[in-house]
Amino acid sequence: xxxxxLTVATLLARKMWVVAIFAAIITPLVFPLxxxxxxxxxxxxxxxxxxxxxxxxxxxxxxTLSQAARFGxxxxxxxxxxxxxxxxxxxxxxxxxxxxxxxxxxxPVVIIAVATCLLFAMxxxxxxxxxxxxxxxxxxxxxxxxxxxLALLGVGLASRFGALIGYLLPTGLCLYGLYGVTRLxxxxxxxxxxxxxxxxxxxSPHYHLADLTPRLIFKMGHIPWAExxxxxxxxxxxxxxxxxxxxxxxxxDPLRN
Amino acid sequence: xxxxxxxxxxxxxxxxxxLAGVERAVHFPFREMSSRIPHPQASVKLSQGLxxxxxxxxxxxxxxxxxENGTHYLLARNGRGKTTLLKTxxxxxxxxxxxxxxxxxxxxxxxxxxxxxxxxxxSIFKALIPADRRQEAFHLxxxxxxxxxxxxxxxxxxxxxxxxxxxxEFRLREQEPNLLLYDEPFTGLDTPAxxxxxxxxxxxxxxxxxxxxxxxDFDSMSMPSALLISDGKIFLGGDGALTWADFKDRLx
Numbered sequence: 001x002x003x004x005x006l007t008v009a010t011l012l013a014r015k016m017w018v019v020a021i022f023a024a025i026i027t028p029l030v031f032p033l034x035x036x037x038x039x040x041x042x043x044x045x046x047x048x049x050x051x052x053x054x055x056x057x058x059x060x061x062x063x064t065l066s067q068a069a070r071f072g073x074x075x076x077x078x079x080x081x082x083x084x085x086x087x088x089x090x091x092x093x094x095x096x097x098x099x100x101x102x103x104x105x106x107x108p109v110v111i112i113a114v115a116t117c118l119l120f121a122m123x124x125x126x127x128x129x130x131x132x133x134x135x136x137x138x139x140x141x142x143x144x145x146x147x148x149x150l151a152l153l154g155v156g157l158a159s160r161f162g163a164l165i166g167y168l169l170p171t172g173l174c175l176y177g178l179y180g181v182t183r184l185x186x187x188x189x190x191x192x193x194x195x196x197x198x199x200x201x202x203x204s205p206h207y208h209l210a211d212l213t214p215r216l217i218f219k220m221g222h223i224p225w226a227e228x229x230x231x232x233x234x235x236x237x238x239x240x241x242x243x244x245x246x247x248x249x250x251x252x253d254p255l256r257n
Numbered sequence: 258x259x260x261x262x263x264x265x266x267x268x269x270x271x272x273x274x275x276l277a278g279v280e281r282a283v284h285f286p287f288r289e290m291s292s293r294i295p296h297p298q299a300s301v302k303l304s305q306g307l308x309x310x311x312x313x314x315x316x317x318x319x320x321x322x323x324x325e326n327g328t329h330y331l332l333a334r335n336g337r338g339k340t341t342l343l344k345t346x347x348x349x350x351x352x353x354x355x356x357x358x359x360x361x362x363x364x365x366x367x368x369x370x371x372x373x374x375x376x377x378x379x380s381i382f383k384a385l386i387p388a389d390r391r392q393e394a395f396h397l398x399x400x401x402x403x404x405x406x407x408x409x410x411x412x413x414x415x416x417x418x419x420x421x422x423x424x425x426e427f428r429l430r431e432q433e434p435n436l437l438l439y440d441e442p443f444t445g446l447d448t449p450a451x452x453x454x455x456x457x458x459x460x461x462x463x464x465x466x467x468x469x470x471x472x473x474d475f476d477s478m479s480m481p482s483a484l485l486i487s488d489g490k491i492f493l494g495g496d497g498a499l500t501w502a503d504f505k506d507r508l509x
Contacts, residue, residue: 002384002385005384005385006372006381006384006385008384009376009380009381009383009384010372010373010375010376012380013373013375013376013377013380013408014373014375015375074373078369078370078371078372079366079367079368079369079370079371080370080371080372082344082347082349082365082367083364083365083366083367083370085347085348085349086347086348086349086363086364086365086438087362087363087364088363252349253349
């Protein structure tokens with residue numbers, strides 16, 4: 001709990017959260033105005049939803065993951081990790097203390113994205129409205145299921161290998177899961193004779209499944225609940241894999257010790 | 258939070274259950290409380306044959322060394338194993354040989370125990386020091402001429418060390434044995450700050466067992482109890498009246 005409080009105090013002191021919250025509020029209100037909304041007023045609401053969630057992804061990848069790496073690195077390098085470990089606070093409690101504080105600051109950003117979609121982009125039709133609410137809530141859950149474990153991995157990696165690796169690896173994994181995997185899928189569809197590529201595809205993290213922006217833009221409705229359950233199971237499995245790796249990698253003191 | 262015992266675990270310390278209600282109802286000033294109630298005794302016992310080091314043996318305990326509440330200085334020249342011994346006692350690194358016992362809530366304050374650059378000491382104290390002791394902590398900070406409103410990154414090296422010292426001193430547990438391991442806390446501290454810290458340790462010597470590693474910079478400093486590391490041997494020295502200068506020859 002002490003490390004959680006210390007991490008919260010540090011995040012508050014760094015003040016970057018103000019920029020993140022400000023961006024999360026302003027982006028979905030300003031960016032849609034650059035669309036030709038005067039010609040087609042129907043564009044404005046989907047553009048707001050798109051801007052809100054794109055901004056959330058940006059904040060998650062650029063800010064949350066970088067903070068995770070920075071805290072993981074400094075905890076082992078500055079003696080804070082050793083200080084708490086000497087008090088009997090083991091690796092597991094330390095990594096989750098840091099991680100939960102970081103996630104606490106991401107939560108308002110996600111809430112703002114959902115609130116923006118519900119307040120400024122809500123469809124007029126009641127049936128569509130219900131689906132809109134569920135789609136946003138599903139999006140929020142999947143988004144947190146994506147960034148959360150990656151942040152945990154970032155803390156673990158950075159505590160062992162430094163902030164740069166602690167940031168670049170989870171970020172690379174996230175971008176690969178969001179965009180690279182779909183490219184790989186297209187490649188397999190064009191040439192289905194490469195078993196290695198197929199194997200890589202199957203073990204890759206399919207984070208693109210967590211990006212429900214197209215569903216919001218094209219009002220495709222929420223993911224059917226049975227399918228969403230499977231999605232949750234899939235992301236829970238990734239969480240277990242990344243979480244275990246992160247806790248195994250996590251160090252309370254630098255590698256030389 | 259934290260552990261009571263490290264390594265070879267002794268039975269848990271008495272919890273003084275009869276005082277639980279009193280503590281909640283009345284807040285005793287630190288010294289007053291210490292004079293009324295005997296504080297649980299922390300202890301460290303380094304057994305003969307205990308070997309410390311990273312993989313290979315750096316130093317070895319030549320005879321059983323029992324330590325109890327009070328201030329014990331750890332003296333050795335560079336690279337002889339001061340930090341290694343403290344880390345071993347704190348449970349941060351494994352022994353090379355032998356065993357030791359500790360009893361008490363352990364705090365290890367490394368020589369580079371630093372916080373985020375943007376954090377102010379006042380925020381650190383708020384995050385880490387219990388609310389009922391925070392005022393006293395700010396008082397000690399003031400006494401040490403530590404500006405608690407200045408960002409940690411803007412503090413001098415000595416003032417950064419003071420932050421760790423204040424945090425550790427006011428995270429002592431009131432009804433448990435306490436074990437404080439300081440790795441070169443005086444580096445960068447001026448004489449008045451050093452004296453203020455030593456006064457604090459003297460006033461609260463029955464509250465904690467402190468082991469303090471030191472450098473040969475303070476010739477006139479008295480050493481009531483000293484652990485020495487020399488020629489790969491760890492042994493107890495000093496009869497309470499010696500100074501660092503007296504130990505110098507032995508270490509050289």
